Amino acid sequence: MTAVPPVDVERARARPTGHLRLARLVLSEYFTLVLCALYLAAVYPFVPEMLTAEVAANVLSDMMPLLVVAIGQTFVLVIAGIDLSVTAIISMAAVVGASVMTGTGGYLAGSPLAVPGAILAMLLVGLAIGAINGLSVTRLNMPSFIVTLATRMFFAGAAIWYTTFHSASSSIADLPAGFTAIAEGDVLGVPVTVLIAVAVAVAAHLTLSRSRLGRHIYAVGANPKAARISGVPVARTILITFMISGACAAITSVMYVSRMQTGSPIVGENILLDVIGAVVIGGTSLFGGKGKVLWTVFGVLFLVLLDTSMKLLGASLFAIFIIKGGVILLAAMIDTLRHRLMATR
Amino acid sequence: MALTRREFTVASLMGVAAMSGLTVAVKAQGTKTIAVLFDGLYSEFWVAGIQIIRDDLEKRGFQIMEAISDQDDNKQFEQVRAAIAKKVDGIIIVQTDSNAVIPAIKAANAANIPMVHFNRPPAPSDAFSVAIQADNQKIAREAVLHSCKVAKESGRKHQAAILIGDLGDPNAIQRRDGFEEAVGQFPDAVEVVARVPTEWNADTAFAGLTNALQANPDISFVFTSSDFLIPQITQALKAADKWAPIGAENHVIFTGFDGFPAAYGLMNDKLMDACGVQNLFYETELAIQAILDLQAGKTVEKLLLDPGFAITQDNLEEKKEEMWGYVLWKKENAG
Numbered sequence: 001m002t003a004v005p006p007v008d009v010e011r012a013r014a015r016p017t018g019h020l021r022l023a024r025l026v027l028s029e030y031f032t033l034v035l036c037a038l039y040l041a042a043v044y045p046f047v048p049e050m051l052t053a054e055v056a057a058n059v060l061s062d063m064m065p066l067l068v069v070a071i072g073q074t075f076v077l078v079i080a081g082i083d084l085s086v087t088a089i090i091s092m093a094a095v096v097g098a099s100v101m102t103g104t105g106g107y108l109a110g111s112p113l114a115v116p117g118a119i120l121a122m123l124l125v126g127l128a129i130g131a132i133n134g135l136s137v138t139r140l141n142m143p144s145f146i147v148t149l150a151t152r153m154f155f156a157g158a159a160i161w162y163t164t165f166h167s168a169s170s171s172i173a174d175l176p177a178g179f180t181a182i183a184e185g186d187v188l189g190v191p192v193t194v195l196i197a198v199a200v201a202v203a204a205h206l207t208l209s210r211s212r213l214g215r216h217i218y219a220v221g222a223n224p225k226a227a228r229i230s231g232v233p234v235a236r237t238i239l240i241t242f243m244i245s246g247a248c249a250a251i252t253s254v255m256y257v258s259r260m261q262t263g264s265p266i267v268g269e270n271i272l273l274d275v276i277g278a279v280v281i282g283g284t285s286l287f288g289g290k291g292k293v294l295w296t297v298f299g300v301l302f303l304v305l306l307d308t309s310m311k312l313l314g315a316s317l318f319a320i321f322i323i324k325g326g327v328i329l330l331a332a333m334i335d336t337l338r339h340r341l342m343a344t345r
Numbered sequence: 346m347a348l349t350r351r352e353f354t355v356a357s358l359m360g361v362a363a364m365s366g367l368t369v370a371v372k373a374q375g376t377k378t379i380a381v382l383f384d385g386l387y388s389e390f391w392v393a394g395i396q397i398i399r400d401d402l403e404k405r406g407f408q409i410m411e412a413i414s415d416q417d418d419n420k421q422f423e424q425v426r427a428a429i430a431k432k433v434d435g436i437i438i439v440q441t442d443s444n445a446v447i448p449a450i451k452a453a454n455a456a457n458i459p460m461v462h463f464n465r466p467p468a469p470s471d472a473f474s475v476a477i478q479a480d481n482q483k484i485a486r487e488a489v490l491h492s493c494k495v496a497k498e499s500g501r502k503h504q505a506a507i508l509i510g511d512l513g514d515p516n517a518i519q520r521r522d523g524f525e526e527a528v529g530q531f532p533d534a535v536e537v538v539a540r541v542p543t544e545w546n547a548d549t550a551f552a553g554l555t556n557a558l559q560a561n562p563d564i565s566f567v568f569t570s571s572d573f574l575i576p577q578i579t580q581a582l583k584a585a586d587k588w589a590p591i592g593a594e595n596h597v598i599f600t601g602f603d604g605f606p607a608a609y610g611l612m613n614d615k616l617m618d619a620c621g622v623q624n625l626f627y628e629t630e631l632a633i634q635a636i637l638d639l640q641a642g643k644t645v646e647k648l649l650l651d652p653g654f655a656i657t658q659d660n661l662e663e664k665k666e667e668m669w670g671y672v673l674w675k676k677e678n679a680g
Contacts, residue, residue: 049430049431052430054429054430055427055430058423058426058427058430062423065419168512169442169443169444169468169512170442170511170512170514171442171444171445173444173468183448256419259419259422259448260418260419260422260442260444260445260448261444261445261447261448262418262442262444262445262447264418264442264444264445266416266417266418266441267418267419267445268419269416269417270415270416270417270420271417307423308423308427311412311423311424311427312427312430312431314409314410314411314412316411316413317412317413317415
């Protein structure tokens, strides 16, 4: 099973009226990419720096952490769930990882195992919180919204509490150069963070489109009852999906901590709107059963382009929130429209 | 000659590109741009600070690129890179975390753009930037010393509470240390019974002070590390029936820090005994001058101190004109 086609292309080709052309464009999986191009053309006269190599490099670098966590969120949205705890996973993994490797009293300070140990600890934090979310949804039949809202609050607080045991200040610094090199280093000119994000994206794409797990995920998202009757292990699929989301959030945490050279308990705290917004703008359905990694890439690109142009324009914070919120609302409305259109066809 | 639609579109796009390129070129030849990057405008101090910086920069003919990071260090890092891409001539920054700002300083260093930290210094590192900071410890010490003398003159021993800021903020630590130094000189007049951590959060401060007042009903001496907590302190003291002017039996000796308009109002109403004042006008002057000096290739110290001052009931009339809060209070209450 693959993603549900967004439009009946053949019928559209048969009657290419103006309305139908617009509908085809809106329903196309490349709609967000077209929006990116249109947006760039629209802002270029006001922010010509947008088309410089320096800003392009910044956009690419800013995209990577958001892309990885948004890919994890795509899995959860495809099963018609939501993971609000990703920001707390980023924060918790950040302080746990930093406490392992910091040169100031870290558990593995000075050891050659400090960096791999810290990364492993961060991934384990992501997987563990993802497992808590998944088990709560499957075993306790709790809605993912409530479960992940609760774990978000719990682990956001726990991250601040944990930091007080490992630092006299509000963050954990003095991280080894081997770790900070993740954000600063490159392989044959390609930044390490880009390589990591591409690896995650390719693995996620193959999982969703070419594996049995991917087919199970779409089936659970489209209709969990039908999936169960068809022999799909629904509970296990949901559990794995939340663990994938947790692991992706932990990888994002690695990128952020490496970039800021500090394990802060509030890192990533404010990106929830961007994460969910990027996935929805890309076209992944809030109703489940439909979504692709490529769409999420487009959604993240659009949101980062929007954000970067606003920064270059010197737009105020409230203006950025209003514009971003408006765009995400529009994307959610288009998703509803698509859902209705497909239901009638 | 008739144009096809495609030719028209291409020509229009090229025209727009040429016009915008020309606009940028003209702008580049004209005024200089300073990026002003704050982490939030969550108290009057920061609102007044950014306004004074705006006014000063505009007066000097600078263009301003403003951004607020909403206490997100990563977002602020991205804002710094955007400012670098915009080729600004200097960056005035207020960061959230003193460690997390270091990559941003390094990025500014690499682009050869001077960076000045307004009122909040970064953690020590090999990156170069200039920090403007109030001499928090001295200012807090002087203000609290006045209150300690008032306590001693009352002839009885006072139980004291301090509202401490976020310990990740060096300003908070220095203000706490200034308070401890002052009360340490008056062990017979002041005993500290409550140290309330606020994390610069008004709700946390209110809950903490309320608990402290319940646990220690005899508290009669309060120091706040920032005046932005005045509404919460007022509420907590009122609930404990301790909100009374100087001279009343249940008056709590109250010391503030920052010099907010509300602090001046309380001083004027005899509800506050002393306040440590940061000289925002002087700090702005220092920040902009530091950028100009760095651009001119002059050597600037990494830390420039605002000596500030303590305003007390004894010198209120003499010093109030130097208090930024009084200047704003006067505007608000004009007429």
